Amino acid sequence: MVPVSAWFANRFSISLRRKRKCNCYEGSRTTGVDLPDALWSIRGAMLLKGEDKKFYSEMVIALEELTSKLAAWSDVYDGKVEYLLCYARAEDMIQFCALQQTPQETEGGRVHTVLHKLGTELNLKTTDGVLNCIHHTILLTSIICLQSKQLPSSYIHIGSSVFTEPGTTITYGDREVEKRVDLSAVSMSLERLSFLGQVYQAVRGEPCLVQALEPPATTQPRRLGAKQEYCVTLWPVGTALGCAPANPVELYNAVRCILQGLRVLHSNNIGHGDLRWPNVIKTSASQFVLIDLEGAMPLGSTVDLDIQMMPIAWQEGAVLENNRYTAKSDLLQLANMLRRRHSAAAMMTALEAANSAEEAWASIKQLQK
Structure with missing residues (x-):
């Protein structure tokens, strides 16, 4: 089975820069080596984020981490994009999601993110699950291509x-x-x-x-x-x-x-x-x-x-x-x-x-x- 993160990367155009974040706490079931989470960006704008876990019991953790790790997601590197596409994968199950940044002010002058699930969890061991995963992937790829057209031609690095x-x-x-x-x-x-x-x-x-x-x-x-x-x-x-x-x-x-x-x-x-x-x-x-x-x-x-x-x-x-x-x-x-x-x-x-x-x-x- 081709990892869904690799499947995404192969669908994207050459202008898409692919990043992988190594996480020593997340090992692969098949190789025993690190299973890094995925992140894709176009011209400095993060448009997709993935959380990969080893066991299905960690699916809840993966979903929670999508929100907690991306609490600082903002227009400083997302341009005009209002939703960040993402997925949580645990063992052979995958859940596609979208993160929305809300304008609601919270304590300390911050805003928070809301996680929207895109459909139900998909089982990558079943034919239906794989076909639905491919269907979701094609749709998300189309969305990312549309989002990329809204991005500014240049961007400012954080800290500059x-x-x-x-x-x-x-x-x-x-x-x-x-x-x-x-x-x-x-x-x-x-x-x-x-x-x-x-x-x-x-x-x-x-x-x-x-x-x-x-x-x-x-x-x-x-x-x-x-x-x-x-x-x-x-x-x-x-x-x-x-x-x-x-x-x-x-x-x-x-x-x-x-x-x-x-x-x-x-x-x-x-x-x-x-x-x-x-x-x-x-x-x-x-x-x-x-x-x-x-x-x-x-x-x-x-x-x-x-x-x-x-x-x-x-x-x-x-x-x-x-x-x-x-x-x-x-x-x-x-x-x-x-x-x-x-x-x-x-x-x-x-x-x-x-x-x-x-x-x-x-x-x-x-x-x-």
């Missing part, structure tokens, strides 16, 4: 750092990112730091706004010449957007999520301050998150900046009202984000006419009827 605007470094973890700002390059007063702490506290638990695992803080240099930094650890991790989604449904969902986030910010007298597509991430097919709250500012605050110093999204001050930053300023920036999408002309008009996020969303919902 990216330097964005001057003085800012983003380091990617498996479930969160660490943002550091060199305070010698960007001035930040104690008052500003306190305000950002209030911002992250005000948006806590809002799924459409980036979350801080701990309040932002500044590091104290421990040696001569060391730089002082603003530091905050953020989640969730998603796919960054460079422009408006081309798919009308995705664009609608993006606007919906942004407006939901703005409603929470505005209800706490806070403006986002820098609404651009690079400050929006996609965490699932229908969920988007507004990030980069470091540009936030109190609504109604007077802006005393030269045009050259203003964020690009401010359109040289055109989004301000009498040199003040208001809720309308955020809505005008969001409207500008839709300007190049002809299919979004009606939404753009609704945003330009509205004075609040609630009013804008009510108008946009009417457009969908």
Whole structure:
């Protein structure tokens, strides 16, 4: 009997990278050597995971380990994929499954995974079991091929750092990112730091706004010449957007999520301050998150900046009202984000006419009827 993991590998295209994890605690019945679990990835995205056990009595353990070992599964390496295909094999029985990441917040700012069984257990010693296994394999291979088309052309390795605007470094973890700002390059007063702490506290638990695992803080240099930094650890991790989604449904969902986030910010007298597509991430097919709250500012605050110093999204001050930053300023920036999408002309008009996020969303919902 060909191991099901090898069967999968032979079905996949050459672009599929196959990995095996050696586990000294799991031996093979036939050879007595290690029976490693399986993992397959395409362009850095894990799309299938297997747990192999020696005895059937360990099937429950295999299923539990699929959930426990993959508790940290996230979009940081799965791109737009929302379900992770997997299997648990114990002796001659196999159970195909799919792991779904849920958006529900749990203690410590984490999300959990839910295991969905795909059919019943299959007995690989019977003809029916083998035929059903082949049937499942063909279906899962088709799903993986479709999933691979949704993946970004490139990906960022976990643990790597990216330097964005001057003085800012983003380091990617498996479930969160660490943002550091060199305070010698960007001035930040104690008052500003306190305000950002209030911002992250005000948006806590809002799924459409980036979350801080701990309040932002500044590091104290421990040696001569060391730089002082603003530091905050953020989640969730998603796919960054460079422009408006081309798919009308995705664009609608993006606007919906942004407006939901703005409603929470505005209800706490806070403006986002820098609404651009690079400050929006996609965490699932229908969920988007507004990030980069470091540009936030109190609504109604007077802006005393030269045009050259203003964020690009401010359109040289055109989004301000009498040199003040208001809720309308955020809505005008969001409207500008839709300007190049002809299919979004009606939404753009609704945003330009509205004075609040609630009013804008009510108008946009009417457009969908």
